[in-house]
Amino acid sequence: MQSSAAVLLERKSLPALNVSNTSKQLRLKRIGARYWRRLMRVGVPQNDAKELAIAVVRYTHLDRRPSFKQKRLIGRYCKHLCAVGLWQLELLLGQ
Numbered sequence: 001m002q003s004s005a006a007v008l009l010e011r012k013s014l015p016a017l018n019v020s021n022t023s024k025q026l027r028l029k030r031i032g033a034r035y036w037r038r039l040m041r042v043g044v045p046q047n048d049a050k051e052l053a054i055a056v057v058r059y060t061h062l063d064r065r066p067s068f069k070q071k072r073l074i075g076r077y078c079k080h081l082c083a084v085g086l087w088q089l090e091l092l093l094g095q
Helices: 004-013 019-041 046-062 068-076 078-083 089-093
Strands: none
Touching: 019 046, 046 068, 046 078, 068 078
């Protein structure tokens, strides 16, 4: 059997979980799912809605520019993005 001191030392050597990063990831997934559902309600096909939701979340929350494929989808579904309130001028302009 190990002593309680040895157990404490082992516990301290384990890397701590980054709780704030994990909770942020979960929050962003929930936001993305919400955006995806909104886009599907206005007629965007499932796979395109998913890709658009990812692009919007990355742009608005992580300050990442959309990929070429995402830019094409944004152009194709810009009316839908506006209809559900997910538009941002820079995102729609592809800048």
